[in-house]
Amino acid sequence: MKTGKIVIPAVLLLVWIPFVFQTDLYPLFRFGMFAEPVRREIQTESFALRIISNADKTYILSPEETRLGSLAYLMRNYYYRHEADTLLRRIYCITPHADTIVEWQLLRMVSEVAHHEVDTTVVASFKPSLHE
Structure with missing residues (x-):
């Protein structure tokens, strides 16, 4: 007891x-x-450089053409520091044959893993003729 x-x-x-x-x-x-239901909203984010030439041809610039091995890191870094325009100007200065390019654009591509759709946004653009 x-x-x-x-x-x-x-x-x-x-x-x-x-x-x-x-x-x-x-x-x-x-x-x-x-309890809230478990959500799996995994997104992938990538960046790319799109250039528009004098002949109105548009294509994505490869890291080898810019001679930068860490281009993906630089694009993400400048985007989150809100200095994407500065990055485009600097790449313009170091890229050979840059005088044939009318416009430079930094693209941010976001896609959800579950869906196959990609949301592409032009984050920044740079026109060399206006800034020289």
Whole structure:
């Protein structure tokens, strides 16, 4: 009988203590009736350089043509620093035969893994004739 008087309050105390130290209700929202359905919205993001030549031909510039091995990193870095125009100007300066190009564009392509659709956005554009 004496053991029951100690065991029952000890068990109740052990069950009650985690709720005392809990500062928010997040663990309750994770499971149970407050739980949100699990969503898998995985997106892939890539960047590309599109150039428009004098003959109105449009094509994607390869990293080998710019002589930059880390072009993908630079495009992402300048995009998130909001300096994409600066990147286009610098690539224009180091690219051979840049005088035949009318416009430079930085493209951001986002696609969801589950879907096969790609959302392409022109992030920045640079026209050399206006800036020289």
